[in-house]
Amino acid sequence: MSNTLKRNYIGVYAEGCENITIISNRIEDNKYGCWLYDQNRILNNTIQGSEYHGLNIMGGGNRVAENRIIDNGNTSWSCGIAFPGSSSNNLIYNNYFDNPNNAHDDGANTWNTTNTTGPNIVGGSEIGGNYWSDYEGADADGDGFGEEAYDIAGGLNRDHLPLVYAPATCGDITGDGTIDTVDLVLLLKHCVTGTPVDLCIGDIDGNGKINVLDVRLLMGYINNPGGYLLHCGCGEE
Numbered sequence: 660m661s662n663t664l665k666r667n668y669i670g671v672y673a674e675g676c677e678n679i680t681i682i683s684n685r686i687e688d689n690k691y692g693c694w695l696y697d698q699n700r701i702l703n704n705t706i707q708g709s710e711y712h713g714l715n716i717m718g719g720g721n722r723v724a725e726n727r728i729i730d731n732g733n734t735s736w737s738c739g740i741a742f743p744g745s746s747s748n749n750l751i752y753n754n755y756f757d758n759p760n761n762a763h764d765d766g767a768n769t770w771n772t773t774n775t776t777g778p779n780i781v782g783g784s785e786i787g788g789n790y791w792s793d794y795e796g797a798d799a800d801g802d803g804f805g806e807e808a809y810d811i812a813g814g815l816n817r818d819h820l821p822l823v824y825a826p827a828t829c830g831d832i833t834g835d836g837t838i839d840t841v842d843l844v845l846l847l848k849h850c851v852t853g854t855p856v857d858l859c860i861g862d863i864d865g866n867g868k869i870n871v872l873d874v875r876l877l878m879g880y881i882n883n884p885g886g887y888l889l890h891c892g893c894g895e896e
Contacts, residue, residue: 661683661684661853662684662685663684663685663687664684664685664686664687664689665685665686665687665688665689666687666688666689667689667690668689668690668691669689669690669691669692669693669694670686670687670689670691670692670693670706670709671684671686671692671693671694671695672693672694672695673694673695673696673699674694674696675696677696677697677698677699677720678698678699679695679699679700680699680700680702681693681695681699681700681701681702681704682700682701682702682703682704682853682855683702683703683704683853683855684704684705685704685705685707686704686705686706686707686709686713687705687706687707687708688707688708688709689708689709689710690709690710690711691709691710691711691712691713691715692706692707692709692712692713692714692728692731693706693713693714693715694715694717695714695715695716695717695718695721696716696717696718697718697719697720697721698718698719698720698721699720699721699722700721700722700724701714701721701722701723701724701726702722702724702725702726702855703724703725703726703853703855703856704726704727705726705727705729705858706726706727706728706729706731706739707727707728707729707730707731708730708731709731709732709737710732710733710734710737711731711732711733711734711737712731712732712737712738712739712740712741713728713729713731713732713738713739713740713758714726714728714739714740714741715740715741716740716741716742716746716749717743717745717746718745718746719746719747719748719749719766720748720749721749721750722749722750723740723749723750723751723752723754724750724751724752724753724754725753725754725780725855725857726754726755727754727755727780727857727858728740728754728755728756728757728758728761729755729756729757729758730757730758731758732758732759732760733759735760737760738758738759738760738761738762738763738812739756739757739758739760739761739762740754740756740761740762740763741762741763741764742763742764742765742766742768742813743765743766744765744766745766746764746765746766746768747766747767747768748767748768748769749766749768749769750768750769750772751768751769751770751789752769752770752771752772752786752787752788752789753772753779753780753786753787753788753789753822754780754789754790755780755781755789755790756789756790756791756792757792758792760812761791761792761793762811762812762813763811763812763813764811764812764813764814764816765813765814766814766816767814767816768816770788770789770809770811770816770817770818770819771787771788771789771818771819771820771821772786772787772788773787774786774787774804774820775787777803777834778832778833778834778860779803779822779834780822780857781822781823781824781859782824782828782831782834782857782859782860783803783822783823783834784803784834784835785802785803785804787803787804787819787820787821787822788804788809788818788819788820788821788822789809789818789821789822790821790822790823790824791809791818791821791822794809794821794823796809796821796823797823798823803822803823804820804821804822804823805820805821805822805823808821809821828860829859829860829863829889829890829891830842830860830861830863830877830880830889830891831860832845832846832856832860832861833845834860838877838880838881838884838889839881840881842877842881843874843877843878843881846861846863846869846873846874846877847871847874849861849869850869850870850871850873850874856869858891859891860891861873861891862891863876863877863880863889863890863891864876864890865890865891876889877889
């Protein structure tokens, strides 16, 4: 948890072991970001700048959620996340994908969960599928999901609840439209236990990471909104 894994052939490799939780890491500038097999949880990581696949999953029963998978894949065959034909029964939801080729799935996997109350990874109030940088659909009814499913390359898999970007409010951890002590408690909990908080709303000073300094800045803002500027990496209040 909370490691930086950088400039390796594979940032994280796990074979022959199950029930591993990979959480809150920065996995950057590797040949492959992660290479995993069966029954693992990949949560709240930033996987960025891999030359080939950002995340390559060879088995089944994995849960992939709340990750930012961006700028991976410098070749025509590589992508942000890949599942070969042997992969099945994986659940992928509430991730942020922004890669030249976002995903390839030759298996049988699930790309969204049941619609539940958020916040989601792009600052909306509902959790369902994933955010896709190349999604061309629209959110006509304003529920935070695209009206048309997102087709996953490689087979017949689809994300039926693709997230549509809603600008995040820096400091509004709950996504309820207000910044208060509830948000402060959640940000502190992230620093202590690693509970997922997206950089777009929790990196108060905009330095690319969330730590106790961000908690102090948010506390100052709540006590004196006019005297503090919130400047997260993905937006500002």
